[in-house]
Amino acid sequence: MTQDRQGARGDPEPRGSSRRELEPEIRRDLSGTLSYGDYLDLHRVLSAQHPQAVPPRHDEMLFIIQHQTSELWLKLMVHELRSAIGLVRADDIHPALKRLARVKHIQHTLTEQWSVLATLTPSEYAQFRSALASGSGFQSWQYRTVEFLLGNKDPQMLPVFEHDREVHEELRRTLEARSLYDEVLAWLARRGHPVPEEVLERDWSQPYTPHRQVVDALAGIYAEPTRHWAAYELCEALVDVEDNFQVWRFRHLRTVQRIIGGKPGTGGSSGVPFLRRALELTFFPELYDVRSRIQDVRPGGYHGAAP
Template sequence: MSHQPAPHEAEPDTPNLDFQGTTPYEDYVQASVLTHLQHPLSDDPGEMVFLVTTQVMELWFTVIVHEWQTAAQALREDDLPTALAALKRSTYELESLNASWKPLAHLTPGQFNSYRSALGEGSGFQSAMYRRMEFLLGEKSASMLVPHRGAPRVHGELEKALTEPSLYDEVLGYLARQGYAVPESVLDRDPTRRYEPDAAVERVWQEIYSGPDDTAPARLGEALTEVAELVWRWRNDHLVATRRAMGAKAGTGGSAGVAWLEKRATKNVFPELWTARSHV
């Protein structure tokens, strides 16, 4: 007669299944929290896709902010290897973030309208973590703190991010300490203001790119260029997905919808990195 395993007898090579409380995986990942954060407000099955995809984007925003803060701190300490490693990781994360548009990129107007009313006044431009990303890129705007006045912790984090140097500010500070002629007016500028292109900074990048490709500043420039390109692709993918789903209609939350996104898509991140190429 063949042996029948006892009710609690493990199969061969079975990992440990018996824990006193929740599993170590759950304790670390908090999966049950993540998978119970979805509360659709309509009966349309497509809303679940929209909701989960948006939440996934928020998680990617969070880790990208972490990477760019790591890079900024490393540059402040002239630790280029750590900064380059963080920027490189962020490019993989940006690629994954951009891929998040796939489930939403082919929505028809009818499909989007079937649950659009569930958003109410909600809009992506109200995302605090995305705003922190933009602040790190030098896109500072004090008015973007206004929607978060009712959430003191979030407002405080955003206010701190507004007043701190951006990632690009730290890059220019690093280059100045390496002997490049970054003007004092740029180094001492008000960090709460949006970064504006500067002809002298363009000449710095022109000098860097006119030399060997394997210098530390050139490698930093290329790492930043990769980040900038992926941010540009994110903005354009957002624009195309929105245009496909709702055309030129006004966006939720009082935004101008496609018109707002079109304006954003034309802005270059780290602008002199792009314009300097015309002079090399």
């Protein structure tokens, strides 16, 4: 791989449900009772760690479990984000905010988790790294799904998943659908905010291009928060999510840097420089642009504030 960076309400059945999840039915004991382990399918989950290093290396277990737990949290994040998107589409903003609140906590957990992996020294990692061959987090389809759901669309990411037809198809559908940001902008337009037409109808599979008139529309909201409270709250929730995402990216970069230094990645990228470029990405560009437009308030001038 030589990729480089280019630059209805409710809880619909998560489209990620795959044949792998539908496999064996949940077991019950002879009395028909469901035990803790059976309900959680723990035998399967806890036997899904398959270290590859020969001879076996103690630290590979940490590496595997760190990735698996991240993927489980990503699965929940996808579930919550898909629901939030449906709720915004249905003008049901308060439950959508609730979903995003949970997303933010998942992000904190994912970010905190880097401290466990940071105990892996370069020498320990070097003992089993060759066993990974060209496997890389770059091939995480759930991570790419989260990026697409939030609004970082990039059709060039799809070929990475061509070997897995089901995953590829699912990602393509997500790429071609409206992102959370697209739905929020459409909702603002329905509420009478002047969002331009070309933002509301476009090819959703293409990267979003920031628009000056969107900044104007947001400036109206930020100038009078009390008048547009739901919109204001939703916008700030998006900023929280983007900030958290960037902190995760940054912690990933720093952990990678302390473990592999300047070596290229197993996925074939330049490694740390590649990850550094991701810090330039933004999901909700105008929500950051609008911040430089907000006027300082003179004493007694805050809109809607108590005297």
